[in-house]
Amino acid sequence: MRRTHRLAAVLVHFAGVLSILWLALAPAQAQNPPVYPSPRLLTIFPPGGKVGSTVEVTIGGLDLEEATDLYFSHPGFKAARVRDPDPNKQGQFVANKFNVTIAPETPIGIHDVRVIGKYGISNPRAFVVGDLVEVAEKEPNNDVPQAQKVDLNTTINGAVNPNTDVDYFSFAGKQGQRVVVSCQASSIDSRLDPQVQLFVAGNPHPIASNRRYQHRDAVLDAILPTDSEYLVRVVQHTHLVGGPEYFYRLSV
Numbered sequence: 035m036r037r038t039h040r041l042a043a044v045l046v047h048f049a050g051v052l053s054i055l056w057l058a059l060a061p062a063q064a065q066n067p068p069v070y071p072s073p074r075l076l077t078i079f080p081p082g083g084k085v086g087s088t089v090e091v092t093i094g095g096l097d098l099e100e101a102t103d104l105y106f107s108h109p110g111f112k113a114a115r116v117r118d119p120d121p122n123k124q125g126q127f128v129a130n131k132f133n134v135t136i137a138p139e140t141p142i143g144i145h146d147v148r149v150i151g152k153y154g155i156s157n158p159r160a161f162v163v164g165d166l167v168e169v170a171e172k173e174p175n176n177d178v179p180q181a182q183k184v185d186l187n188t189t190i191n192g193a194v195n196p197n198t199d200v201d202y203f204s205f206a207g208k209q210g211q212r213v214v215v216s217c218q219a220s221s222i223d224s225r226l227d228p229q230v231q232l233f234v235a236g237n238p239h240p241i242a243s244n245r246r247y248q249h250r251d252a253v254l255d256a257i258l259p260t261d262s263e264y265l266v267r268v269v270q271h272t273h274l275v276g277g278p279e280y281f282y283r284l285s286v
């Protein structure tokens with residue numbers, strides 16, 4: 035009987051020690067949870083395309099390994115992985131590149147896109163459907179003689195990369211013509227804070243300039259004073275930051 039009591043006392047003591055150990059260890063475990071990769075989509079470039087067209091996009095971000103598909107907020111989009119055209123690669127997929135087909139009935143405006151990959155689905159990023167002709171920015175376009183020629187009613191997909199990047203575009207304008215230049219930045223999840231200016235070619239003083247028309251999107255509006263070549267200049271305000279996440283859509 036006495037041995038039974040002693041055994042019970044030992045068991046109670048042991049249970050107490052275990053409880054103290056558990057309490058001591060539990061907070062330590064809570065402070066160090068296992069870290070799993072978390073897919074983060076930072077850039078998709080170009081960040082949009084013309085309705086009814088197919089556009090090749092490149093995605094960038096973190097933990098996007100084995101990206102197999104893009105998931106859009108509207109059913110009008112279809113994404114297909116891009117295959118390497120090199121016959122020696124036997125049709126292997128090119129990492130992080132997709133052909134996005136935008137059906138003709140897809141609404142014009144800003145949609146969301148996410149990436150599906152090895153570690154699950156990413157955060158959303160904006161993807162814009164436009165109704166103008168789209169072109170990619172062609173660097174170098176850093177000074178007036180290098181200005182990239184565009185037609186009116188064009189959307190240019192560009193980036194301020196690196197921070198000191200200056201982007202010039204030129205178009206032919208007629209006296210009395212009204213021109214609206216819009217530069218989408220924060221509305222499409224870009225970090226850019228663009229300063230946009232419009233010049234008559236050969237005159238260093240801008241005829242219109244804008245920054246932060248709405249949030250960090252810029253819009254300027256001008257009646258053209260003469261038949262001439264015109265220049266649009268896009269920079270990051272104060273030139274302190276830039277990079278792939280400083281993309282924009284400039285519509286002229």
Ligand SMILES: [Ca+2]
Nearest residue numbers: 193194199201
């Ligand atoms: Ca640029």
Ligand SMILES: [Ca+2]
Nearest residue numbers: 175176200201
């Ligand atoms: Ca440039």
